[in-house]
Amino acid sequence: AAANPESAANPEAAANPESDGRPRDVVAAAVIDRDRVLLAQRAHPAALAGKWELPGGRVEAGETHAQALVREIREELGAEVEAGDGIGTPVALPNGLTLHAYRARLRSGTPAALEHLEMRWFTAAELRALDAEDVVPADRGWIPDLCRALEET
Ligand code: 9L3
Ligand code: MG
Numbered sequence: 001a002a003a004n005p006e007s008a009a010n011p012e013a014a015a016n017p018e019s020d021g022r023p024r025d026v027v028a029a030a031v032i033d034r035d036r037v038l039l040a041q042r043a044h045p046a047a048l049a050g051k052w053e054l055p056g057g058r059v060e061a062g063e064t065h066a067q068a069l070v071r072e073i074r075e076e077l078g079a080e081v082e083a084g085d086g087i088g089t090p091v092a093l094p095n096g097l098t099l100h101a102y103r104a105r106l107r108s109g110t111p112a113a114l115e116h117l118e119m120r121w122f123t124a125a126e127l128r129a130l131d132a133e134d135v136v137p138a139d140r141g142w143i144p145d146l147c148r149a150l151e152e153t
Contacts, residue, residue, distance in 0.1 A: 026097050027069045028056035029104040030087050030146055036123055037146050040116035042136060050117060053136040054101055069102055076116065079109035088145040091138045099138050124150040
């Protein structure tokens, strides 16, 4: 696992990889507005800093995925969203967590990078032009799914 930067730099994985009593799921939001999706640039860990991701984080005990998604976007972007259908295939992270992406729509507020280095709205063409190296490894495979979602609306 140390070969993968995500697990190597993740303190949660190092502390207790299998049984810390918390859910093993991470949720990520594809916030879509018209023909654009919101990506945010991670600030940490160092191995992922500066790489684009769908914002989100770990599901807490007792939360549904939708509740976790709404909370994470409130915390990370200061905006209220409504969770929608799943998008893309869930991804097994090297630290034993499973990452799930969901569509989301803005309900109120203006998203801002409160915990990220930057956030930006991307069209499908802009997503395709992104260098894969500039996207967190776990999210790279979702780019075609995101492009399809943007082009069907
Ligand atoms: N992760 C990967 N891609 C994403 C998100 C939201 C999260 N789009 C990975 C990074 C960490 C773990 O999931 O290994 C927990 O995420 P966070 O709480 O550090 O955002
Ligand atoms: Mg997060």
